[in-house]
Amino acid sequence: MVDKQQLDKLKQLLPTNLLDTVMTIADKQADKTTVRVRSEQERKLTRLQHNKNKNRPKTDDNWVRNISSRPLDQTETHVLSYGLKHSVTPRRIPTESIVSSVEAVLSRQRDSSESAKDNVRSRIASTVQSAFIPDNNLTKDEQRALKRLKNDESIVIPPADKGRVTVVMDKTDHDYFDKMDALVNDKQTYEELKRDPTPALPRKLNSKILTLKKTDAVDTQRYYRLRCSVLQPPKLYGLPKLHKPGIPMRPIVSYCGSPTYQLSKYLTTILQPLTDKLRRKLQSTENFIDAIKTMQIPDDYKLVSFDVKSLLTSIPL
DSSP states (O other): OOOHHHHHHHHHHSOHHHHHHHHHHHHHHHHHHHHHHHHHHHHHHHHHHHHHTOOOOOOOGGGEEEOSSSOOOHHHHHHHTTOTTOOOOOSSOOHHHHHHHHHHHHHTOTTSOHHHHHHHHHHHHHHHHHOOOOOOSSOHHHHHHHHHHHHOTTEEOOBOSSSSOEEEEESSSSSHHHHHHHHHTOTTTOOOOSSOOTTHHHHHHHHHHHHHHHTTSSOHHHHHHHOOOOOOOOEEEEEEOTTSTTOOEEEEEEOTTSTTHHHHHHHHHHHHHHHHTOTTOOOSHHHHHHHHTTOOOOTTOOOOOOOOTTHHHHSOO
16 A cells, blocks of 8 residues: 555656556456465465364264174274265365356256356366365274275265164175165065166156246256256165164165156155144154153054055055
């Protein structure tokens, strides 16, 4: 910043046009310095706060259940006890992935102007450039243990069906793969298809969505969002039921990235408000306990619960 006396001296020494150029350059340099210093100070403050509150996550080895033939050492058990949702500090900022994701979203924004999209790109680029990688949240021994587990192709590490227990299973030898094969080979529940319906599904789906657009049932932006261009079928995986004898598997079908994924998300936003209003809907066991706290149950009544095996696959459609 230039004070008034210095500015008056400059006006006497320099022509007006040269003075304006000098002042413009000085202002730009001052702005750059301010941004750089502020960024450095914010980074230092963040690191100080992080180091001050830096506590190792409290873990409990009881959150790990090893039912495989592979023994786990103490460090491997400890790192698994953090849970499968524990976010490991990356080695570098995934700039390419961030840019790709942003461009994918912007390409679907048909109603947004190019200037608005450029503004989003500029803000994202500024954020990425000023970002920094925090301190690693795993020790060197834990990082090596995690790498050993990741590279071991003889095991699979899914979460348990209930709770947050992490389970270590053998892929074969009457364990994960064998149990999943037994599920899909159940002829009373599943029927083998003669051909893969995935390639034909996007064509049928896009035709129906185009009809909705022509009848103004969905707008242009929604139309392009629901349109399908992927030929990836849903994925089947299993979660071990530790609370059941023999530890059977609960089949889970992941529709993420499948042809009907976006349509399913859209239908959920329509149906969810309707199901939330149902009087007989229970969110959890705790919700059920709260619901019956004030109920007066006659002495000759009995409380009965039923566990339906393979409920969804048993419902005729």
